[in-house]
Amino acid sequence: MKKKMFIPFSVPYIGREEIDSVVDTLKSGWLTTGPKTKQFEADFASYIGCRHAIAVNSCTAALHLAMDAVGVGRGDIVLTTPMTFAATAEVIEYMGARPVFVDIDPGTLNMSPVLLEERLRSMTPEERKTAKAVIPVHMAGQPCDMDAITGIAANYGMKVVEDAAHTMPARYKGRMIGSISPITCFSFYPTKCITSAEGGMLTTDDDGYAERIRIMSLHGISKGAWNRYSKEGSWHYEVLQPGFKYNLPDVLSAIGISQLKRSESLRDIRMKHAEVYSHAFRDMPGIELPEILSDIEHSWHLYIIKLNLEMLSIDRDGFIEELRSRGVFASVHFIPLHLHPYYRGKYGYAPSDFPRAESQYKRMLSLPFYPKMTDEELDYVIEAVREVLDGNYVKQGAAGGVRATGCNLAA
């Protein structure tokens, strides 16, 4: 291996425009939700092609507001995937509802629509009545099978709330993610496709949802600060319901506005990086490449490889440690939710309850992957992966003998 480098898992892309716009906002005298946030929302809605975009301070907040807007309540069921971050299911718990997990398609890691339907069929009629919503998660930036999920949701009278934390931008059969379901929730956390440091956005075409979300995102009051303290505003407001404090400040929206303009160019760079990785890994039999569907446009938020563990004398954790000792910092997305103490304890889940999520989890890792990566850094990661594999094949001479499958980057 060449001279040791340090390759972090993720580095945000922050340019001159982001820095200047934050400074301008700080100098403007208006720091919290105001004109910049209004502009961010308008730009986002026009980019997605939806009636409303509502900025909030995280995707978690967006998902929580979405659960409230579609009417999820105490004792209800919301179906989602175990292969996701804590946020997706915790918002269901916030409502006093029950997250019911549906296992994944092992190739894409997205919720399996076939298993979604099976799970609904297996419910008693009483349970089925309480199934209010489904939250598909577009893993790593690859859209779920939205036609299938939308159809099943309609048949069972459920609302679809998309967790699009990983997608920006992405399309499903030509349609922009954010314009398909009743509500879609985006994340602008620093590791995500675009960032505002912290932040999130809800998109919807439904005027009623939009109104409810706006009110609940700011204490359930009738008017935000901009409507009270700006020149056009008046001091009076009313509390309509106890809401939340989820508004996105202008200082952060300023970053978001600049990042949104870069959304496609950043995605294009990530896609090129993915091509470089996949081209190099194609001839490494210890690795299975990401499976890419043909009727979607991928955001390439994460580059996830799966280890063919039966060929290796090392497990996934050991593999990550070996990369780390070479200065390459990988991660895992995600530890399936049913393996965590809270969900195990509350609902009595065993690891084998979602065997696909469990088996993919044991073999997958996310490599460093971000637009700022240089060719040299990509090569360094590739060589580190090759070196760890070569040192850990079970049988001598296995390298080069088997081709990995499932990659179609052109799609």
Ligand SMILES: Cc1ncc(COP(=O)(O)O)c(C=O)c1O
């Ligand atoms: C799938 C998924 N959903 C939701 C979230 C929550 O996003 P945020 O940090 O903006 O609340 C994340 C963040 O990592 C995520 O990966």
